Every structure is written in C-alpha cells, then in structure tokens.
Amino acid sequence: MSSRRSLDAAPSVSTRTKSPLRLLVKRIFSSERTMAEEEVDYSQAPLPDRFQHKNWKTRKEGYEAAVKAFEVSPDESDPVFRPFNSDSSLWKGAAGDSNVAAQQEGLAALCAFLKYGGVQGAQRSRSHAIQPIYEKGLTSTRPAAKANAYEALLLYIEVDKPNDVIEELLPALAHKQPKVIAATLNALTQIYHNFGIKLVDPKAVLKALPKIYGHADKNVRAEGQALTVELYRWLKDAMKPMFWSDLKPVQQADLEKLFEKVKEEPAPKQERFTRAQQAQMATAHHAATNAPDDEEGEPQDVADVEEEPVEVDAFDLAEPVDAASKIPDSFHENIASSKWKERKDALDELFNIVNTPRIKEGQYDDVVRALAKSMKDANIAVVTVAANCVEKLALGLKQAFSRYRSTIMSPMMERLKEKKQSVTDALGAAMDAVFAATSLSDNLAEIMAMLVHKNPNVKTETIKFLVRCLRTTRDVPAKDEQKQIADAGTKLLTESTEQMRSGGAEILGTLMKIIGERAMGPYLDGLDDTRKTKIKEFSDAAEVKAKEKPKPVVAASKAPSGASAAGKKVVGGVKKAPVKKAAPPPAEDPAPLQPKPTARAPPKTAAPTRPGMRLGGLKKPTASGTASPHKRVISPLDIPDEDEPAAPSPSKFSTGRGGLTSRSLTKPSAMPASPPPVPRDNGLGAAERAELEDLRLEKEQTLRAQNSKLSNEISELQNQNAQLIEDHTRDVLQIKAKETQLVRARSECDVLRAEVESARKDSERYKREVSRLGRESIGREREDNMRGGQQSDDMNENVYEENPARYSLHVNGGSRPGSAALQRTGSAASNGSGRAPAARPPSNLSAFSPTEEKENAGSDPLTQAAMRRKISPPMSTSSAGRSPQRPQFGTNREQSTTNVNSGSGEGENWKRAAEVTSQLKARIEAMKARQGLTKPSY
Structure with a gap:
C-alpha cells in the first residue's frame, strides 16, 4: 500500500503525455483489484443481489443456485419464492442477460421458477419476462438457451392463462428484426401443437396471418406456412373464412398443397396439459384406481375419463355480423312478386347478406315466414335459393335459430317430393343446418x-x-x-x-x-x-x-378384502358370486384317490407327460365354450411343505385333508367309507410341478385356440348362410315377378287375338256387303236399261199404293219433314232382319232398299246426296230459282214416269256405283284404323 501512496503522491502527469510505465502500473493494479473482488465469496449473498451483480460469473452462479433452491422447495409458499414474487423484474434481466452463458442459466432458472413457483409467480413475472424471451432467448445462438426459452413459454401456457400469454407474444410479430418474428412464429407453432386450439384461442393469430404472408423475409413466410398448417390440423376448413380471402392465389395454391399432406392424418390430440387439467386427471386416476372393478373385473383405465377432441367450426372463430340491418326494405315486396325472376333476385340478395360465418341475433320472423312461403313456389330455382338462405341463416345463428324451426321445418320436408336432385340436395343441407341448431327431440x-x-x-x-x-x-x-x-x-x-x-x-x-x-x-x-x-x-x-x-354392475354384497382373491372368480368375462371357504365340493368331483404306499414311483416316472391325462382336477371345457368355474391355477406355493402340519385345504377338489397333490396318478380303486389321512408328500418335485403347470397351460391354450377357430368358422358359416338365404329370397322374388309378367302377357295376348278375330270377321262381312251392293247396283242398272220408259201405269199405281209416302219422299228429294222418320223406319227394318228384302219395286222411283238405308245411315252428306241424286226426278229446264217439277198423277202418269226415267243413263249409274263403293271402302279402312288393325290410309 505504501508503494501505492507513493505513486499517488508523485507529481501528476498530463493525460496527453502519460508514460508507458504509468499505464502498465495502472493495469497491474486494476487486475489486482479485479482478482481481489473475484476472490470474494458471494455464495452466502441473497439471490436477488446475485441476480443483479455486474459480474456475469456471479450472475451465472446465482442462477444456478436459484435452480437448486427451487427444486428442493416443498411447495410454492416456500420463502425462497418471496423475493422473486415481490420483485418480478429480476426475471427480465435473467431472461435477457447480456452474457450468453449467463443467459442460458438465467432461462433455466426461470423455467424452474415457473415449474415450482405456482400460478402467482407466473402471473407476476409474465409481463417482465416474455419480451426478453422472444427478443434474446428465442434468437440465441446457443441451442440450450433456445430450448430453455421455448420451455419457458410452454410453462407460461401450462401455469398461467394461455390467452394472456398469447397477447404478450403478438407484439413480436411486428418486430423490426425478421429473425425475432420467425422465432416467435415457431414458438406459436409449438404452443398449438402441444396444447391445441381448445385451450389456446387461435382467433388473434389467424387475424395476423395475412400480414405475415406479406412480409419481405422468406424465413418469416416459411414459419407462417408452418403455423398455418399446424392450425389446419386442428381447424380444417373452418379457419379459411378468417384470412383466406386476403391471400394471393399463388399463396392459396401453395397452402392447399401443404393441406393435402395433413388432411388424411388422424385428428390431433392435446399432448401437454395445464396444471388444472393435470389435477383433474390425477383425481380421475385416483378414483378409477380405487373404484370397484368394472364388468370384466379390472379397474377402469384413465383413458376412459379423457375428453374427446372438440370440433371447431367457423362460427366459433368469426365475429358476429348484423345481417338484419342489411336486408333492404323492398325484400318483402319483391319476394311476393308475380314474376319468378324478381322473387329469385330478392332471394339471391338475401343469400349474399346471410352468407357469413356468424350472424348477430335479431328479428328474422318475417324473413323466415317469407322463406317458408317460398318452399311452395312453383319455380324450382326459387325453392333452391330459398333453401340455401335457410341453411346459411341457421348456420349463422346456431342456437338462436331454434325459435324459427317450427315455421320452416314442415314446409321444407313437404317440398322433398321434388324429383330433381339439386332441389332435394339443397333442402337436405338446409334441414341438416336446422337440426344442428336444434336437437333430435325437437324434430x-x-x-x-x-x-x-x-x-x-x-x-x-x-x-x-x-x-x-x-x-x-x-x-x-x-x-x-x-x-x-x-x-x-x-x-x-x-x-x-x-x-x-x-x-x-x-x-x-x-x-x-x-x-x-x-x-x-x-x-x-x-x-x-x-x-x-x-x-x-x-x-x-x-x-x-x-x-x-x-x-x-353393482354387487349385491361386498366380500371381505381378505377373501376377495379366493372368493371372486371371473369366467369368460362374467363375474361370478364369491365362493365361501368352507363350502363343500360339487357332487360331480371325485374324491381324492390314495396312492399305494408300496408302489411309489420315481418323480420322473410319476409325472404325467401327456396332456390328455386327468391331472389336478383339469376338466374339459363345457359346451358353452368357457372353462369350468371350478378350475383353478395351482402354483408350487399352494403345496404344503413336509414340515408343516396337515391342515384342511380350502380347495374344492378335495373333501377332507390334502389338496390337489393328494390325488393319485394311478387307476382309481374302490373308495373306502372313511378314508384315512392322506400323506402330504406325493413324490413330485419342483421340476415335475412346473412341467405339470406347463402342460396344463399348453392344453388350455390349445383348447382356446380350437374354440376360437371354431367360433370364427361358425360366424363365417352363419354369414354365408345368411347371404345364401338373402340370395335365395331375392331369386324367388325375381322368379315370381317374371311369372306374373308372363301371366299378364298371356292374358294380353288372348285379348289381342280375340280382337283380331273380331276385326277379321267384321272385315269379311264388310267385304261381302260391298260385293253384294255392287252386284245389286249393276243388276238394277241393267234392268232399268232393259225396261226403259215402258213401265205400265198399273205398275206405277201399285208401287204408289204400296208405299205412297216413300214414293213421295224420293220423288221430292227427301225434303219433307217425314223423310227422316221414314229412313229410320227403313234402317230399323234392315237392322232387324239383317238382310235385304227379297222383292224390290220395279220402278226407279221406289225408295232405298233396307240394306242401302242401313249402309247410308251413318254416311257423310256427300254420300247421301249422291244416293238422292240416283233417284231424284229431273229438274226443270227453267231458271235455277224455280222449284223442281212434281210428278203428275192421274192422266199424266206416263209423262211423269218418262220424266223420271229420262235422266238416268248407263254412264251415270256406273259412276254412282263406283262412288258408293269407294265411300264404303274408306269407311271400312277408318273402322280398321280405330280398332288398331291397320293404319288409316288417306
């Protein structure tokens, strides 16, 4: 220290003229101070102080110490968590430590804190730790640090509220660094992959996808595609209305290709569970383990209490749209128009309004009544569009549509009579949508x-x-x-x-x-x-x-716990009643046989080697295919030792002392009235008993395999028999149908033959009548030509006296009122007799013959006029306005006769006969055409 004071006491040197010696000395003293600080032991310092220390090694050691302290804590109320709950900003520095080595340990400490610290610690530290996690942790160059960052986010979802965690992550999608956005998208993909969309709401992420697809960085777009595919595994096509229209066609095509790869995969399941779900599963597992056995005598599995995957549709993801306010005021006027085009246009406009994933509740009574009325429309195009509107309205309103069900359901089902498939398909889709909004009981x-x-x-x-x-x-x-x-x-x-x-x-x-x-x-x-x-x-x-x-299945009475193993037996999947220990054996079981004491065979020879031998009460299976309820697996532990005293065995295979081993393997002999005590040792060793057990198991397996094979064969034969019966029934019905058709064809053939025969007879009769009329006409013409005008007055008078009215009729051209009656009289006489009279008047002024009247009764006016002209008297040569001259009777009879006959000539007679013949032929052909014999010829 003295050297340091002396150095400090030396005269100061300007900073611009520092000597190299002074700099070297300063470095040496600074390194000494650093080493002195490093030598200070901070292991006893509080963890918060070590978290905030300026030396990264000290911070790193503090993070490691925190991990150990958290792991050994008994619960989340341990005092070790209090400093971090009171000052949650400590985790901001730990998750985003400037030193990568210290950051790795800091993220590990955060994971331990979330794992053992509970909900309170997660909620308080969330707002401080998530931002440094996605900014520095997810983008770390160290794989361990990156893995700890992902694990910390998953633990936040597991412990904290998932939607709040997603809200903290969404700002990272707008970060200025592309690598941060790509890493956050990858983290979201892992979150949805582990927890699913039921726990983590995907609405906010789906709304942000269009912006991701518009990013300039390809890595961001690639991670966006991976997130979209993961969401498609859970949502399928229900996710498309949220963002699909905002994508470019090329992007849509690329996504469709990716969707095809996962479309056929099974429905995804949640792989990681929250703390609440873990508690429920633990409770269910405990209840299932301690609950009474199920019908098969086995405890329930924990998988039985797991929930099925939830289906999510577009309704759950979309925002409600107020469609009632968008319906125009002219809708009801146009829907009631008399022109089907206007009605269809009104329904098309309504369809565009209600074609949205989710509709806001409102008053749609008038709209539904109009749609119900449209179901009766005569135009099927109107009916189809109305059904489409009902479908979209029901899917958009869901449960709110149930109050309109009674108005629309019956009209739609009545319209199912339409034969066109497009109409029935539209009605079926609409009814399915209505049913989805209601229930089976309602419909x-x-x-x-x-x-x-x-x-x-x-x-x-x-x-x-x-x-x-x-x-x-x-x-x-x-x-x-x-x-x-x-x-x-x-x-x-x-x-x-x-x-x-x-x-x-x-x-x-x-x-x-x-x-x-x-x-x-x-x-x-x-x-x-x-x-x-x-x-x-x-x-x-x-x-x-x-x-x-x-x-x-609730048991009638519960057996004691000690007797449950021996008293409860399960045979063929059916639970049997508990068996008492002191119950006597069944009557059919033979008594135990004693071995001969002198003929004791060696263990190897005494052991049975064939599965067909009767050993240890092994019985053949009963007729029902199940094993006998008295069969029991005997283990070597069930055989008493030699040193133990003899005790009554609870086995059902014996009536006194001893158990399964007391049976003799030799031929049974006469049974004594009261058998003496049976020796415990039967000469079988452990190897022999194991071999017996193997043989018994082998026989059981063989019998089970045979029974299973026979059961399968019986099922196949039953199926084949049922198929043959069905084929036979179908063939019998077809044969009966063919026989019915054959009988009908035969009866129709007989009817047609009768009609043909009747038509043939009528044709022959008509031909005979035509030929006879032709002969009579020719004969009359010749007779008239031979006689000329030389008829006597007496003959004329006889003719007139015989039938004056008829003579008057034909002379005057049938213009009198009595002519029709006279003709009907002649026709009636002709119909009554069926043939022409034998005698005819010799004069041309006589009336038609009965046969001619019959043939001309139904003829056309031309034919009647031609026949009248045949016998009409000649007209006066005066002007056309005068009436025809009447024949003069009395003194002028010859003149009248001459006038009547003067107009008839041989040429006119042949002409008239030809006309009559052609008209008759035409009528015959027309009659044949009406009866279907020949086609009418014109």
Whole structure:
C-alpha cells in the first residue's frame, strides 16, 4: 500500500503525455483489484443481489443456485419464492442477460421458477419476462438457451392463462428484426401443437396471418406456412373464412398443397396439459384406481375419463355480423312478386347478406315466414335459393335459430317430393343446418309424420335425414324416442321397394350403434335372421357421436378384502358370486384317490407327460365354450411343505385333508367309507410341478385356440348362410315377378287375338256387303236399261199404293219433314232382319232398299246426296230459282214416269256405283284404323 501512496503522491502527469510505465502500473493494479473482488465469496449473498451483480460469473452462479433452491422447495409458499414474487423484474434481466452463458442459466432458472413457483409467480413475472424471451432467448445462438426459452413459454401456457400469454407474444410479430418474428412464429407453432386450439384461442393469430404472408423475409413466410398448417390440423376448413380471402392465389395454391399432406392424418390430440387439467386427471386416476372393478373385473383405465377432441367450426372463430340491418326494405315486396325472376333476385340478395360465418341475433320472423312461403313456389330455382338462405341463416345463428324451426321445418320436408336432385340436395343441407341448431327431440315429431307420407320421395329423403340426425346427434335418445324410431324402422322393413327396406335397416342399425345391442334386443324380436344380419352390418359400419355409456354392475354384497382373491372368480368375462371357504365340493368331483404306499414311483416316472391325462382336477371345457368355474391355477406355493402340519385345504377338489397333490396318478380303486389321512408328500418335485403347470397351460391354450377357430368358422358359416338365404329370397322374388309378367302377357295376348278375330270377321262381312251392293247396283242398272220408259201405269199405281209416302219422299228429294222418320223406319227394318228384302219395286222411283238405308245411315252428306241424286226426278229446264217439277198423277202418269226415267243413263249409274263403293271402302279402312288393325290410309 505504501508503494501505492507513493505513486499517488508523485507529481501528476498530463493525460496527453502519460508514460508507458504509468499505464502498465495502472493495469497491474486494476487486475489486482479485479482478482481481489473475484476472490470474494458471494455464495452466502441473497439471490436477488446475485441476480443483479455486474459480474456475469456471479450472475451465472446465482442462477444456478436459484435452480437448486427451487427444486428442493416443498411447495410454492416456500420463502425462497418471496423475493422473486415481490420483485418480478429480476426475471427480465435473467431472461435477457447480456452474457450468453449467463443467459442460458438465467432461462433455466426461470423455467424452474415457473415449474415450482405456482400460478402467482407466473402471473407476476409474465409481463417482465416474455419480451426478453422472444427478443434474446428465442434468437440465441446457443441451442440450450433456445430450448430453455421455448420451455419457458410452454410453462407460461401450462401455469398461467394461455390467452394472456398469447397477447404478450403478438407484439413480436411486428418486430423490426425478421429473425425475432420467425422465432416467435415457431414458438406459436409449438404452443398449438402441444396444447391445441381448445385451450389456446387461435382467433388473434389467424387475424395476423395475412400480414405475415406479406412480409419481405422468406424465413418469416416459411414459419407462417408452418403455423398455418399446424392450425389446419386442428381447424380444417373452418379457419379459411378468417384470412383466406386476403391471400394471393399463388399463396392459396401453395397452402392447399401443404393441406393435402395433413388432411388424411388422424385428428390431433392435446399432448401437454395445464396444471388444472393435470389435477383433474390425477383425481380421475385416483378414483378409477380405487373404484370397484368394472364388468370384466379390472379397474377402469384413465383413458376412459379423457375428453374427446372438440370440433371447431367457423362460427366459433368469426365475429358476429348484423345481417338484419342489411336486408333492404323492398325484400318483402319483391319476394311476393308475380314474376319468378324478381322473387329469385330478392332471394339471391338475401343469400349474399346471410352468407357469413356468424350472424348477430335479431328479428328474422318475417324473413323466415317469407322463406317458408317460398318452399311452395312453383319455380324450382326459387325453392333452391330459398333453401340455401335457410341453411346459411341457421348456420349463422346456431342456437338462436331454434325459435324459427317450427315455421320452416314442415314446409321444407313437404317440398322433398321434388324429383330433381339439386332441389332435394339443397333442402337436405338446409334441414341438416336446422337440426344442428336444434336437437333430435325437437324434430322427431315432423320426422315421424313424414315417414308415413304417401309420396315415396318424401319418405326416402326423410329416411336419409333421420339417419344423418342419428349420426350427428350428441344426445342419446330417450326411451320413448328410441321406441318411436325403432317402430318406424321396423315398419319400413315391410315396404315393397328395396330402397325403403334398406333405409329401415339403416335406421335400426344406427340406433343400435348408439344404444347397444342389448338395449336394441327387444325391438328386434320377431325379425328373421336375414334382416337382423342386415341391421348388424349397418350398425358395424355406422359412425355416431352419441353412445350410451354402460352402467356399472353393482354387487349385491361386498366380500371381505381378505377373501376377495379366493372368493371372486371371473369366467369368460362374467363375474361370478364369491365362493365361501368352507363350502363343500360339487357332487360331480371325485374324491381324492390314495396312492399305494408300496408302489411309489420315481418323480420322473410319476409325472404325467401327456396332456390328455386327468391331472389336478383339469376338466374339459363345457359346451358353452368357457372353462369350468371350478378350475383353478395351482402354483408350487399352494403345496404344503413336509414340515408343516396337515391342515384342511380350502380347495374344492378335495373333501377332507390334502389338496390337489393328494390325488393319485394311478387307476382309481374302490373308495373306502372313511378314508384315512392322506400323506402330504406325493413324490413330485419342483421340476415335475412346473412341467405339470406347463402342460396344463399348453392344453388350455390349445383348447382356446380350437374354440376360437371354431367360433370364427361358425360366424363365417352363419354369414354365408345368411347371404345364401338373402340370395335365395331375392331369386324367388325375381322368379315370381317374371311369372306374373308372363301371366299378364298371356292374358294380353288372348285379348289381342280375340280382337283380331273380331276385326277379321267384321272385315269379311264388310267385304261381302260391298260385293253384294255392287252386284245389286249393276243388276238394277241393267234392268232399268232393259225396261226403259215402258213401265205400265198399273205398275206405277201399285208401287204408289204400296208405299205412297216413300214414293213421295224420293220423288221430292227427301225434303219433307217425314223423310227422316221414314229412313229410320227403313234402317230399323234392315237392322232387324239383317238382310235385304227379297222383292224390290220395279220402278226407279221406289225408295232405298233396307240394306242401302242401313249402309247410308251413318254416311257423310256427300254420300247421301249422291244416293238422292240416283233417284231424284229431273229438274226443270227453267231458271235455277224455280222449284223442281212434281210428278203428275192421274192422266199424266206416263209423262211423269218418262220424266223420271229420262235422266238416268248407263254412264251415270256406273259412276254412282263406283262412288258408293269407294265411300264404303274408306269407311271400312277408318273402322280398321280405330280398332288398331291397320293404319288409316288417306
């Protein structure tokens, strides 16, 4: 020290002219002071002081000491945690220590503090420690320091509130250094991978993704893609509405390729649990371990109390939108328009408004009533858009849509009668959305009503809807609801169409999957094996979300703990009643046989070597395929030692003293009335007993394998038999259908033959009539030509006297009022006789023959006019306005006869006959065409 004072007392030297000697001396003294400070022991100093020391080695030692102190603390209320809870800013320096070696230990100390310090320490230190963690810890060059930084964040999620931790991390996504952003994105990926989206809300992260994809650094974009893929594993397509529209098409395409790789992966599960979840699992594990055994006699597994993965949709992630205020005032006016185009445009505008993941609750009564009215619209395009609007409205409102269900459900189900598939698909999607907002109990009444609808399309689509409801519901139907569904499905099994019967079997199979085979048994009584097999197939293939939990079997009385091992036996998975120790053996068990004392064989020869020998009460399995309830595994510990006194054995294989080893391996002999005491030693050593045990186990395994093989063969044969029965039934039904078709075809063929025969007879009759008319017409013409005008007055008078009215009719062209009556009279006479009269008047002035009147009764006016012209008297040569001349009777009869006959010539007669013949042929062809024999010819 004297040298130091002398040096200080020396004259000062200017800083500009310091000598090298002075600088060297100063360095030496400074190093001495540093070494002196380092030699000071800070191990007894408080941990906060060591955390804030300026020497990094001291800080490093302090961090290491803190880790040891935290690990040996009994609980979080230990005094070692108090300084750090009162001054949480200490962790800001520890997590962001300037020295990388000290920082590594500081992050390890923070992890130990979070692990053992409890919730209070995590909540107080969160705001101080997270920023240095993502700024310096996640970007550290030391792998151990980086791993400790990630572990510290995961511990904050585990101990603290996860959403608060995410809020502290989000500012790092806007950091100016890209490496900090990339490291934070990687940390978020690990957080969601370990804890899942049920615990950590992904909304805030999803909103920040578009900005990440717009970053200039490729590493940031790559980490953003990895985070997006991890979120897709949990959310699937429900995450897309949050940010998908803000991405570029190229980015969307790249993400779709990455999504394809994880789309087929199983649903992810939470790998790391919070402290609260760990406490629940520990409680459940303790309860399951100490709870009574289940039906199979084994304690429940902890996995039984774990929750199923939760499905998240876009509704849970999106913000509600007020759609009611966006509906225009002209909507109700346009929806009631008489033009279908205006109605469809109004619904299209409504669809664009309600097409959002989440809709804010409001008054939509008028809108739903308008949509229900649109379900009855005649235009299917309007119906389809209305169904789409109902779907989006129900998905956007969720539970709030339940009050509109009664207004819209029945009209939609009634419209299922539409045969166009696009309409039924839209209606089905809308009904599924309504069901998702309600429950099975709310919709069961409408479903049961539509299952008995008269329209087959309505019944078919309702069956599909009911099956979808049973698969997606999370609530097990009540007993009365189960009965309604089962009765409806059983009734559908008797429908005439295969589609209906298959739908009924699918309903019953899905219900069986929910409530179990045992509960479904009463509903399947009376069904044949083929239908039961079909229902079982649908049950095995069904995937449901609601399952009836089996009720635990409560024992009638509990046995003492000491007797539980000996009294409780499980055979074939069925719990048996406890067996008392003093219970006598069954009657069928033989009494123990005594070995001959003189013929004691060596141990090797006395041991059985064949599994077929009866040893130790080993019995064949019963007919039911299960082992005998009296079978027991005998270990070497169960055989008494030679030095121990003989005691009554509780074994059920003996009636007195001794146990399994008291049986003789020789041929049984006569049993004495009261057997003497059995010697304890049967000559079997440990090796022989082990060999016996191996043989017994081998035989049991062989029998189990044989039973299993036989059971599988029986199941296969039953399935084949059921398939053959089903094929046989189908073939029989097809044969019967073919026979029915054949009988119908034969009857139709007989009817057609009768019609053809009738038409042939009518045709032949018409041909004979035409030929006869032609002959009669030719004969009359020739007779008229031969006679000329030489008819006598007497003949004319006879003709007139025979039928004066008829003569007057034909002379005057049938213009009198009585002409129609006279013609009907002639036709009636012709129809009554069926043939022409034998005698005809010789004069041309006579009336038509009955046959001619019959043929001309239904003819057209041209034919009637032609026939009238045939016998009409000649007109006067005067002007056309005059009436035709009347024939003169009395003295002018010859003149009248001459005038009547003068207008007839041979050429006109042939012409008239040809006209009549052609008209008759045309009528015959028309009649054949009406009967379907030939096509009409024109």
